[in-house]
Amino acid sequence: MTPYYFSLIFLVALTLSTTLRLWLDLRHLRHVAAHRERVPADFFGRIELVEHRKAADYTAAKVRLGLIEIAVDAAVLLALTLGGVLQWVDQALRAWLGAGHLQGLALFAAISLIGFVIGLPASLYRSFVIEARFGFNKLTWQLWLADLAKGAALTVAIGGPLLFAVLWLMDAMGRHWWLYVWLVWLATNLLILFLYPTVIAPLFNKFTPLEDAALKQRIEALLTRCGFASSGLFVMDGSKRSAHGNAYFTGFGAARRIVFFDTLLEKLAPEEIEAVLAHELGHFRHKHVIKRIALSAALSLAFLWLLGQLIDQPWFYQGLGVGAGSTALGLLLFSMVLPVFLFPLAPLTSALSRRHEYEADAYAARQTAPADLIAALVKLYRDNAATLTPDPLHSLFHDSHPPASQRIARLHHA
Numbered sequence: 001m002t003p004y005y006f007s008l009i010f011l012v013a014l015t016l017s018t019t020l021r022l023w024l025d026l027r028h029l030r031h032v033a034a035h036r037e038r039v040p041a042d043f044f045g046r047i048e049l050v051e052h053r054k055a056a057d058y059t060a061a062k063v064r065l066g067l068i069e070i071a072v073d074a075a076v077l078l079a080l081t082l083g084g085v086l087q088w089v090d091q092a093l094r095a096w097l098g099a100g101h102l103q104g105l106a107l108f109a110a111i112s113l114i115g116f117v118i119g120l121p122a123s124l125y126r127s128f129v130i131e132a133r134f135g136f137n138k139l140t141w142q143l144w145l146a147d148l149a150k151g152a153a154l155t156v157a158i159g160g161p162l163l164f165a166v167l168w169l170m171d172a173m174g175r176h177w178w179l180y181v182w183l184v185w186l187a188t189n190l191l192i193l194f195l196y197p198t199v200i201a202p203l204f205n206k207f208t209p210l211e212d213a214a215l216k217q218r219i220e221a222l223l224t225r226c227g228f229a230s231s232g233l234f235v236m237d238g239s240k241r242s243a244h245g246n247a248y249f250t251g252f253g254a255a256r257r258i259v260f261f262d263t264l265l266e267k268l269a270p271e272e273i274e275a276v277l278a279h280e281l282g283h284f285r286h287k288h289v290i291k292r293i294a295l296s297a298a299l300s301l302a303f304l305w306l307l308g309q310l311i312d313q314p315w316f317y318q319g320l321g322v323g324a325g326s327t328a329l330g331l332l333l334f335s336m337v338l339p340v341f342l343f344p345l346a347p348l349t350s351a352l353s354r355r356h357e358y359e360a361d362a363y364a365a366r367q368t369a370p371a372d373l374i375a376a377l378v379k380l381y382r383d384n385a386a387t388l389t390p391d392p393l394h395s396l397f398h399d400s401h402p403p404a405s406q407r408i409a410r411l412h413h414a
Contacts, residue, residue, distance in 0.1 A: 006319030007082065010337060017343045018074040022067060024394045029063045031391035032056050040388050042408050046378045047388070058134045058385040065130065069122050076118055077336060082321040086111065090322070090329060101167045104328030108163060111332060134385055136243045143240065150203050162188050170311075170327045178304035185304075186297055193293075197250045197257045207234040207259065215270050219258070222274055226281050226367060234259050244384050247276055249284065267383050272376035275368040282363030288356045295352075307334045346397045353400040361411060370411045377407065 036056040039047055080086045089110050097103040127144070131137035166181050173180045192200070201207070210216050210233040219233060238246070238261035245264035250257050258277065265273065283289060307330065310316045317325035320333050364373050381388060381404050388404045395403055402410075 001313070001315045001319075003315045003318035006315050007321075010081070010320060010340070013340050014074060014077065017340045018070060020343065021070045024391075024397055025063050025067050025070070028391040028394035029060055031394070032059050032063075032387050032389055035389035040405055042405050043378065043381075043388055047382050051382050051385075052388065054134065055381075055385040055387045056389075058130075059387040059390075061130045061133070062126070065122060065126060069119075072118065072122075076115070077340070080111070080114075080321075080336065081333070084321050085114075086329075086332070087322045089114075090326075099326070101164055101171075101328075104167045104326070105160065105163060107328050108332060131242065136385075137241075138239060138243060139241050147204060154200065154203075158188075158192070166331070167327055170331070175308070178301075178308040182297075182301045182304050185300060189296075190293075201236075201250070205240075206237045207257075208237075209233065210235055210260065212265075215265075215273065218270055218274055219277060222278060222281070222367065226278070226285065228281055228284065230256050230258050232257055235262050235265065236260065237262055239263050245380065247273075247280060249280055249289075267379055268376055271369070271372045272379065275364055275373035276376050276380075278364035278367040279360045279373060281367070282360030283356065285363055286356065286359050288360070291356075303334075303338065307331065310334065343397075350397060350400060354402045357401050357407070358410060361407060365411055374408055374411050377404070377411075 033056065036053055037049070039049055039052045043052075090107055093103050093106045093110065097106055127137055127139055162184070165184055169180045169184065170177045210219075216233060223230060234257055236259050238244070243263055245261045245267055247258070247260045247264055250259060258280075260273070264276070268276065311325070311327070311330035311334075314325065317323070317329065317333065320337065322329055322333065361373065364370075380386070386404070390399065390403055392403070401407070
């Protein structure tokens with residue numbers, strides 16, 4: 001492989017990936033607009049036309065912003081690589097700090113900061129314009145700044161030592177460094193999963209025990225029927241950031257928690273909340289969380305092995321606009337360009353996720369009345385302004401959950 005041919009391969013892959021993303025979003029935009037004036041038959045009488053129009057307009061606003069982000073992301077990636085920005089930043093930091101792991105950490109921090117600043121206008125527009133326009137945003141500027149500060153502190157406290165360890169292992173462990181890095185990465189991710197419920201999540205939200213005695217009794221009866229043990233039922237103050245509602249499990253073993261957004265409890269009837277929880281229990285019954293962790297671990301091992309084959313190849317660096325390679329540059333370049341080559345494979349992971357959703361729905365339909373889960377889903381689609389008419393091909397690439405009509409149809413026959 002020569003630098004010229006690898007540059008050509010990268011440019012072709014970036015062009016195809018970007019074009020495909022834009023084309024899919026434009027298809028989605030046209031499809032949603034074409035069905036804006038008619039509520040799908042499965043939802044007729046359940047969702048009003050004005051609500052259906054709101055979902056279409058909300059989707060369109062997000063997609064239009066997404067089109068801009070796709071173009072900007074491609075331009076930024078080109079500027080950083082073939083445009084020479086990454087090499088310039090690397091050389092400037094090398095002249096200041098010298099070669100070594102400290103310079104590598106600074107390089108990651110600098111590129112992350114550049115990406116954050118470039119993406120900040122779109123992020124703010126999404127929260128304070130689009131979400132606010134459709135009645136979802138509850139963020140204040142003070143809370144946004146507090147979240148930003150806490151997120152940055154966590155990134156430094158967790159990401160800094162992890163990155164230092166990775167860079168050190170890549171230099172110190174010889175040809176098979178990728179295996180040691182993978183073990184450290186896997187251990188860190190599992191540790192975060194264990195710490196998240198009791199250490200990380202409370203930094204951003206307040207969690208209080210569920211106080212509704214009747215609802216608590218109903219949920220505990222469901223847990224008993226399903227043979228599921230939990231360390232507690234909690235309500236999260238999601239309403240201080242958004243009007244969207246949700247419920248989730250977090251933690252492992254005896255530390256597992258069931259968490260409800262306060263907005264979800266306000267919008268759903270008790271039997272509908274039970275059905276939503278039964279769906280989440282279905283994910284645990286079918287071991288979906290463990291399967292996803294295992295898949296993520298396998299893929300990360302494969303990617304680290306691939307990086308191990310590329311990191312000593314001069315054409316890899318030169319073909320991406322960097323004259324001389326280093327451990328930090330190799331890791332950074334690989335993480336930047338890998339998504340370009342992986343996007344065409346997105347339907348595979350989306351298909352697996354949708355299969356898991358169907359299995360969880362089927363489990364919920366056996367534990368509770370299917371009509372209750374249908375009613376809950378309809379309310380969630382309506383209250384979250386989720387489009388009922390996504391473009392099928394766009395959904396194939398982007399949606400981790402099946403389209404609403406397909407999901408409801410299966411539940412009707414459960």
